[in-house]
Every structure is written in C-alpha cells, then in structure tokens.
Amino acid sequence: MHSAVAAVLPLCLHRWCLMPETNQRLLVVSPAWVGDMVMAQTLYKLLKQRRPSIAIDVLAPPATLALVTRMPEVDQAIEFNVGHGQLQWNYRKASAKGLKSAGYQQAIVLPNSLKSALVPWLADIPLRTGFRGEYRFGLINDMRLLDKKRLPRMIDRFVALGVPVNAPQPQITYPQLKIDLANQAQLLEKLGLQQTGHILGLCPGAEFGDAKRWPAEHYARVAEMALNQGMQVWIFGGPGDQAIARQITDAIAGYPAGQIRDLTGKTALLDVIDLLPLCHLVLSNDSGLMHIAAAVGCATAVVYGSTSPAFTPPLTDKVHMLSHPLPCSPCFKRTCPLGHKNCLNQLRPEQLSTIVSQYA
Secondary structure: OOHHHHHHHHHHHHHHHHOOOOOOEEEEEOOOOHHHHHHOHHHHHHHHHHOOOOEEEEEEOHHHHHHHOOOOOOOEEEEOOOOOOOOOHHHHHHHHHHHHOOOOOEEEEOOOOOHHHHHHHHOOOOEEEEEOOOOOEOOEOEEEOOOOOOOOOHHHHHHHOOOOOOOOOOOOOOOOOOOOHHHHHHHHHHHOOOOOOOEEEEEOOOOOOHHHOOOHHHHHHHHHHHHHOOOEEEEOOOHHHHHHHHHHHHHOEOEOHHHEEEOOOOOOHHHHHHHHHHOOEEEEEOOHHHHHHHHOOOOEEEEEOOOOOOOOOOOOOOEEEEEOOOOOOOOOOOOOOOOOOHHHHOOOHHHHHHHHHHHO
16 A cells, blocks of 8 residues: 555544534545446445435436436536546546535545546545545555455445445445326326336446446347236337337338337436336346436346346346356457357347236
8 A cells, every 4th residue: 555545544533434414514525427426326335324414415417317317316416517438637636625615524536437436526525535546645544455256236336335455245225216297297298108917117328338238139029028927018228229219110010100209319317217116127237327217216127238236136036047058158358359249139028928928
C-alpha cells in the first residue's frame, strides 16, 4: 500500500465509525449500466437500514439517472454527463465545485476506474470509499482490496462498501423499484394495451453486445408457444432493439395483431418499469431490463450465453435460469470470439415449454 494512503487510512476508518447519526450526507458515484444501477439499490437499502437518518445522493449518467427516482432510499439524483472513457477535466472540476457546498461526509465510488474517483476528490469529500482500481491511490482514501472468492457477485461487492473494513458481510435486501400506477394507466390507454389473458413479456435486446443476445428465431418460437396457449406477447426495448423485435414479429405473422405488441422504442425507461409488472412471465437476455423485471416483482426466465448467473443473477426468488454449458463459456466477451455463439444458438426454445405453460 502506498505510504501516504497507509498513513491516512486508519484515521478515515475511525472517522467512518464515529460519523454522527444526524445530518449525515453521502454521495454515491453510480455505475453506468442500467442493470448495475438497479443492483446498486442493494447498497442504498443497506445504508438506510444501518443509518436511517442518512441522506443519499447519487451521481449518475443521463441514461440511468431516471432509475434513481424510483428508489425511495435516494434523496437526490445528480446528473453527470461525461462520455464513456472521456476525461472532460473542466466538466469534472465544475461538477465537483457544485458538490462542495453539500457537506458530504463520505463518497462511495462503485466503478473501479480512476476517472470515477476524481469528482469526490476534487470536491474535498473527506472519506472516499472504493475498491483498489486503476492507480487511485490518494483519490480513494478508504481503499478496499477485492476478494473475489468472498465477494463473488456484484451485489456482494456493492454492499461490502457500505460497511467498515473486515466487517461481516451484511444480509442483502433485493432491489425493489417503485411503480407509478397513474403512469401505468396512462400508458395502457395511450398504447392501446389490453390486459386480457396472461401476458408474456420479451426483452430480446442486450446493450453490452451480441454475445448476450439469444437469436430472434428462438424468441419467436417461445412467443408462438405462448400465443397458442392464449397469452399475449409484449416486446420491450429501446430504439436499438427495434430490428430484432421486427424479426420476431415477422416470424410469427398470422396471429391477431392485438395479441402481439411491439413496444420497442415507444416507451421510456420509467414506462418499462410501470408496464413490466403487468406481465405474468418475462423472458430476457442477461440485460438491464432483466434486472428491472426482477426488481418490479416479475417471474423471470433468463437465457445466459457469454455471461454467468454466478456474477449478475436476477435478484428475485421467482426466476428460471437457462444456459447451454460449453468449455468456452462464459467468456464475458461482447461478440463470440469463436464466431459461432453456440452457447446461445444451441440453447433450444423447447426448453422453455414447461415454463411458459406454468404461466399461461
């Protein structure tokens, strides 16, 4: 450990333990991905359980900022608009200047990059907690060493930053996003959605890359199973998922239009939070929408290819996880390095027939 950090760390930990119970204010530098942001709610819940009077502010990029408004544990969402991998030093300095007057006693930095630790340091927040990352000595003065065996899941790592060093790993409370029933009713009317029969929600996208996307023809086959049992099929996703949604709907042409609704690109992120709970089963890749479905209480079936449920599982007890184990998986790559994507292509839709029938 760097000598300067070693000298300041005991004082920081002592201050953390003695932080007064009133007028506490804490800043969390959030992850950038939707799924990671949902999982970060496990930390916010822990902090509120341990220190009920604490005020939690979250620094987040525009793409995930709205999610924070559905987390009752968070007092304020603060937009931080810096492109991925960009330094934008002047913007970071200006952001830090705006945060100085808030009187934060502690910052918890969830990403492991050097750049993510700059704003709390520039804002002179006295205690800055995070895992040892890329050359962050001095920027992070409550430095934690990551033991991947003791903390195998992302949520284990998040909540570990909410307790002192060497404290027992706390019990984890799953994310639970608030649902806006008024917005839900408006969406049903605006989009002409009917709640007749049971509903299968499909989330066929995955922003991370193609190696996480189950083929459109497999989704179409599962949709056919559901339609043949009287279910509706609603397809969720952003504008980037419209192409795969069209492939699915084209493959199952011939069913009444009202039974199949392509909602990709027609709903904002908060709208999806309000509509997913109406689904009786959600079928998804390992994606941000998978984590949202779990956090609003949906029964969720997840297909895994290049990633692993051991690291980022859906945080719900109502889950069915499917994978096709191969020696090369999980590889955690954006695209299949071998060019065949057999971990997903060979995961057959027929394996979901019993699951679909259970919710039809």
